[in-house]
Amino acid sequence: MAKLQPVRGTHDLIGDDARAHLAIVEAAREIADRYGYGPMSTPIFEFTDVFQRTLGDTSDIVTKEMYTFEDKGGDSLTLRPEGTAGIARAVISGGLRNELPLKCFYTGPMFRHERPQKGRLRQFHQIGVELIGVAEPSGDVEAIALGADILDALGILSETTLELNTLGDGESRARYRDALVVYFTAHIDKLSDYSRERLQRNPLRILDSKNADDRAVITDAPVFDDYLSDDARTFFDAVRSGLDTIGIAYTLNPRLVRGLDYYSHTAFEFTTEALGAQGTVLAGGRYDGLIETMGGPATPGVGWAAGVERLAMMLGETAPATRPIALVGMGEDGERETVRLAHELRRAGLAIELLYKGGMKRGLKRADRINAAAAILIGDDELAKGSVTVRNLDSGEQADVAIADLTDHLAAYR
RNA sequence: GUGGCUGUAGCUCAGUUGGUUAGAGCGCCUGGUUGUGGUCCAGGAGGUCGGGGGUUCAAGACCCCUCAGCCACCCCA
Numbered sequence: 001m002a003k004l005q006p007v008r009g010t011h012d013l014i015g016d017d018a019r020a021h022l023a024i025v026e027a028a029r030e031i032a033d034r035y036g037y038g039p040m041s042t043p044i045f046e047f048t049d050v051f052q053r054t055l056g057d058t059s060d061i062v063t064k065e066m067y068t069f070e071d072k073g074g075d076s077l078t079l080r081p082e083g084t085a086g087i088a089r090a091v092i093s094g095g096l097r098n099e100l101p102l103k104c105f106y107t108g109p110m111f112r113h114e115r116p117q118k119g120r121l122r123q124f125h126q127i128g129v130e131l132i133g134v135a136e137p138s139g140d141v142e143a144i145a146l147g148a149d150i151l152d153a154l155g156i157l158s159e160t161t162l163e164l165n166t167l168g169d170g171e172s173r174a175r176y177r178d179a180l181v182v183y184f185t186a187h188i189d190k191l192s193d194y195s196r197e198r199l200q201r202n203p204l205r206i207l208d209s210k211n212a213d214d215r216a217v218i219t220d221a222p223v224f225d226d227y228l229s230d231d232a233r234t235f236f237d238a239v240r241s242g243l244d245t246i247g248i249a250y251t252l253n254p255r256l257v258r259g260l261d262y263y264s265h266t267a268f269e270f271t272t273e274a275l276g277a278q279g280t281v282l283a284g285g286r287y288d289g290l291i292e293t294m295g296g297p298a299t300p301g302v303g304w305a306a307g308v309e310r311l312a313m314m315l316g317e318t319a320p321a322t323r324p325i326a327l328v329g330m331g332e333d334g335e336r337e338t339v340r341l342a343h344e345l346r347r348a349g350l351a352i353e354l355l356y357k358g359g360m361k362r363g364l365k366r367a368d369r370i371n372a373a374a375a376i377l378i379g380d381d382e383l384a385k386g387s388v389t390v391r392n393l394d395s396g397e398q399a400d401v402a403i404a405d406l407t408d409h410l411a412a413y414r
Numbered sequence: 415g416u417g418g419c420u421g422u423a424g425c426u427c428a429g430u431u432g433g434u435u436a437g438a439g440c441g442c443c444u445g446g447u448u449g450u451g452g453u454c455c456a457g458g459a460g461g462u463c464g465g466g467g468g469u470u471c472a473a474g475a476c477c478c479c480u481c482a483g484c485c486a487c488c489c490c491a
Contacts (some may be wrong), residue, residue: 010430064415082491115488117487118486327451364450369451375450387436389449
C-alpha cells in the first residue's frame, strides 16, 4: 500500500452508479416479493469450513479465490465468495428445517481473490434467490421465471439468452463422468494443458473449454443424453415443458456444466454478448445434495445468483432522479426562512434542495447544476410581503406566491 | 496464477528523433450583473507526468523493477 488507493478489484459506488445499483436491487426485491421470496440476510463472513465443505476442496474458489483470515480467537474465517453456502448453513444451524419450503431473496457483497477484468471484481455484489425444500420441477421453473421477470423489469431480458442443461442425478452423472474419463484419456495427447488438469479434477469442465484443439476432441465425446436415467430425463422434460407453458424461451446447451457433486438436474445461465468474456449475468441450478454435504438432512434446493455490476453494465442510462426544488435564501433572515420552509415542504412530500449559502447568483447556478425544476427565492422583499418568488428554471417565469399558498402552487412540480 | 496493452490536471486526451517554464477541451472558482442560473466574454486555481531506481550534459519520452487500470486465459456473477 504505497499510496492511498482502493484495494485492487474493489470499487467505490458514487452518484449515478450508486443509484443504479440500488435501483437494480430494489426492482429485484420487489419482484421476488411477488413470488413469495422474502428477504434474508446472512453474515458476509463464515467459518472457513462452511465454504470448504460446500464448494469442495478442488474447486477454484476454494483453492485460490477465498479471502481467508484468522480472527483473534484463532478461528479461520472467510469472506463469503457466494451466497448459497451461508443460507444452507443457516437452514441447518437456525432450525429452519421445520419451516420448509424456505423461499428467500438475498443481496450483498461477495469476495473472490481473482484477477480483475471486465465484469469481474474482487468485491462485487449479487442478488440471488433460493428455494429450499422443494424437489419438484415446478420449483426450478419458478426460480427461472423469477430470474427472467427481473431481467425483463430491468429491460435487458431481450439481450440475454437462457441456456439450459441437465446434470442428471448422481448416478447418471457418475456413469457419464466415467465415460468421459475413458474417452478423454484416450485422446489426452490432443488436449490442452488446462484440460489435462481438468481431466484429473473435473472432467465435465473439459466440455466447456474454449481451446480450439479441445473443441475438436469434444466434438466426438460421449453425450450425456445417452447416460441419463429415466427419472432424470422425466425431471428435465418437466422443467422444459414448464418453461414452454409460461413462454420462456431457452436454448439447450449440453456443455453447460457445474463441477461439484451436490449439483443435480437443472443448470441454467442467462448469458449475453454485451459483456465481453464474462457473459454470464444470472446463473444457477438445482443443488439437492448441498445440505446433506454440509452435515444436514437430505434437503433439495434450487436457486440462482446474478451479478449486480454486470446487470448495471447492461443497463446504460439510469432513470433520472426526481427533479428537486431549490431553496435560495438571501441575507440572514432569508436563509433562516429557507431552513424553516425546507423542513415544512419536505414534510409535505416535496423533494427540496437547501442551498446553504452564497447568495442568489451562486444559488441559482447550483440549482441549475442539480437539475432543479424550480427555485424558490427568499430575500428581504419577500419576507416583508410574507411571500416567496418561485422561478421556473426551464421557462424562466417567476411568480410571487404567498407562503400560505406555496404547497398548492408547487403541486405542479411534483 | 499466466499473457498482451495502457498510466500526463477532477474528466477526456495532446506532448515531434530525449532539449529550457508540460499543454488543450470539458469541468471548477472569480468577475462582467450591490437580487437572477443555463448562453457569451475576461481572468484564475488546479500537475510528486502512477511510484522507485538507472542511462544521459539533459528524461513525461529510453531501460529495469514495482503498483494500478484495461483486455484475454483460467474460472465465474
